[in-house]
Amino acid sequence: MKRTTIRARLTLVYGGLFLLAGMVLLAVTYVLVEQRMPEPLGVALTKPVSEIPRTGLGPQNAEALRIFVRELQEDVKQNALDSLLTQGGIALAVVSAAAIAFGWLIAGRALQPLHQITGTARRIAGANTAGRGLHERIALRGPQDEVRELADTFDLMLERLDRSFDGQRRFVANASHELRTPLALNRALVELAVTRPGASADVRQLGESLLAVNERHERLIEGLLTLADSESELTDRTSIDLAEVAAHVLNQHSAEGSEPDPTRALAREAVRDLAPAPTSGDAVLLERLTSNLVENALRHNVPAGGWVSVRTGLVDGRATLVVSNTGPVVPGYEIETIFQPFRRLRGERLGGGRGFGLGLSIVRAVARAHGGSVDARPREGGGLVVSVTLPSP
The missing domain is CATH 3.30.565.10 (Histidine kinase-like ATPase, C-terminal domain)
Incomplete structure (x- = not known):
């Protein structure tokens, strides 16, 4: 199932609220207009038929005219209200579409700093070696809001992790270098004792055992040095x-x-x-x-x-x-x-x-x-x- 992005959700919320507010406004306008126009033609035929001036119309014809005018008034009023709903609905749909498009742009603009943070985190996570890429920073510019605070906190975390990884690599390299000197000295002394004229068989056997242990430790130190070097950035490539x-x-x-x-x-x-x-x-x-x-x-x-x-x-x-x-x-x-x-x-x-x-x-x-x-x-x-x-x- 395809996930909905925050940008799309913000746009839907913004567009939905705008559409809901427009529908409420249109409904209120409809009610107010209906109450304010009881007689759309501005003529009230409320007098009895007997008081209508005699113009050659009989009582029945006058009553028919009154009913006709009343029906005409109702039709005009209903047409005006229907026109209000139709034209208002069309205008609301057009403005809502424009509001949704505008909301999409505004949401993208507002989420741009988050994309920058995500891009930096993705590049660091995609580094080939642990600790590689921690020198990168977001360095977000803009108002001191919640997103800027998040970016600054992320940069602070990266700085501390970078120092931690660098310190670990330097410690391994320095410790390995420091240990190579005494091991080399031990090997030289043991070899000297073993090859000295008059050395007994027990001394030679003990010396060979010590040389084997010393060689094992030298291989360990060499391996640590290689591991520390291989986790560093490659500067020269051939x-x-x-x-x-x-x-x-x-x-x-x-x-x-x-x-x-x-x-x-x-x-x-x-x-x-x-x-x-x-x-x-x-x-x-x-x-x-x-x-x-x-x-x-x-x-x-x-x-x-x-x-x-x-x-x-x-x-x-x-x-x-x-x-x-x-x-x-x-x-x-x-x-x-x-x-x-x-x-x-x-x-x-x-x-x-x-x-x-x-x-x-x-x-x-x-x-x-x-x-x-x-x-x-x-x-x-x-x-x-x-x-x-x-x-x-």
Whole structure:
């Protein structure tokens, strides 16, 4: 059912009240005119027939003349009243139509500030990232009335929210930067102690454990920094092909390392369907987006017989990156959970080597910062299909 706008309701109320007032005025005028014209012709035939001057008319003819004149008077009076109703009704209809049109224009003019407020709120709500667009203000001009007070209150709320989001982003970035220095110092000291001549096997084993914990914390800090950067405005954009980025990331994950890693073999055997997918944005952030998706598909896989598929291309004129994999069964109601920071699937919360739950949240933040979107759906039999859509340059 189509809703009725406030403008239409105000116009109907204004037009209805005007029409009602006009009908009442017409009715009152009709009654007053009827009372004020008892003898429309200005002649009163109230004398008896015997007193009518003898002009050759007989008594019966004089009475007939009197009745005829009376009927003529009544007809003239009724015609005058009918003409008043007809002409007044037509005039009322024309004036009411003009009043409704005028009311439509006045209502639109009066509601224009509300349209301005709605437009600003819609642009802020349509921002790709939380907190994006809060720098906008309505800055309504005009008399200091209720609508102006509403707009000023809305601007004050936006200013406070903007400061809050900016403060949160600055806190995350500053805290992450401050934490990187002691972590780097700890890593250097542990490496020095482990590589020192004469270090015992227990010291080396303890040092390796400490290095693993330190590396995990460094990855957490790096993830927080990337998340904070991806939620900021993009200032520099360059032309990038997602196919080249995906190929580079797959080559990095499949490169031979010093220690055996089953994910490298899975990355080397990954299905690659890398059609050109041009877009524009920050190369570092888009590489991190792709790396997180590929790493997520490699980590969360079955122990044996698994596969990973990476596809790029253009769909409806937009660059797309689709990463699919085998893996554990993911319930549909858990899909939104894995995109939230520090949230993981229920079965992975007990393990300590599965990451921090920042990978896919960084993917979503980077995609939104580039004006794109991320969609994930469970694969039948286990695993995920994650699709990233970005605008073409």
